[in-house]
Amino acid sequence: MAKKQSDKIAKRIGFGVLGLGLFFIAVSVYQLIITTSFVMRTSPIIGEVIGMETGYTVSTRAEDTYQPLFAYTDGEGNFLQGQSAYLSMTYNFPIGTKVAIRVDPDVPGKVYVDEATNLWGFTIIFGGLGALFGVLGAKHLHNIKKYGGKKRKKAKT
Template sequence: MTLTQEQKKHLETLLIAGEELEAVRYLQDTLGLSAEEALQLTEKLDKTVEQSPAATMFKTMKHGSKHMMKDSKVGKWVGGIFMFFGLVMLGVCTYIFYTNYTFAQNAVIVKGEVTGFDTHYSSDDDGGSTLMYSSIFKYEYQGQEYEHTSDVSSSSPDYDEGDEVEILIDPNKPSKALVNEFWDRWFVIVILGFMGTMFTGLGYMAFRLF
């Protein structure tokens, strides 16, 4: 009732993989043992195999693979979240672009004059604050004066008081205006487009890698 080297290796492989039942059947078929005899021999061999370097390595790899699977799921979740927020930003960016474009197509151009600045403080990451300026424009349409405050703020005034700029207005609602300058028209779109592209790209890379 001896096993050849090949038979022993096959049994070790089954036992390392946790296939005790298959090992018992293999011993029954190979050596013609009864179920009880095959089970007893399998238990003896199992104790020996548990101490072998191959079994230790297999357990380590199995444990590591579980961690990798867990990390993989976390990576996919993080990637999915980044992609979601990125796509939301790109969607908002597209909506603002379309809205501004449609508004400009139907707008009337008038001359506006800088009359002052709206100021507020913006907090930074270091706990400090910066004084921000938003230009205030005065313009006239069909004999009536209107005032518009820029949606764009900066740490220093973009214009001097008295400067003249082109302003786009809705002829049906003259109080609705948009300064016809690059940053007033496209600043939010550029920022959202950049952030949305970055978040979507990073999320996609994380999703694919994991």
């Protein structure tokens, strides 16, 4: 009885980890679609840093974060300003720096720095986590099916 109960628990753990992996992959695919759509309907333009807001983050170590304010000209020649959509530790640009940006056409004041980590980082991180948890969950379930809860013998060396 205890063996069957432990097998059920082991299967639940395997399906839980596999399910978590599939969830992360689904989030990654959703973000991939959103980002691809955004990149296809925008073009990189040059913006000039005209201001900087600083914040503070406490993760593994306390660090400053930066959120630049950009001035740019849109496709119709209008002079506009927009704040970076994200705070980042890497956005410590000096005032006057010219930076490639993308502007959300639906929200003109929302600016994204045109760099791979800014645009695709979320997708890559969640896709990687999804793949990792998916493989671990599938491997766990495979081992349960293959060994049936029995202990594996260690190879003699």
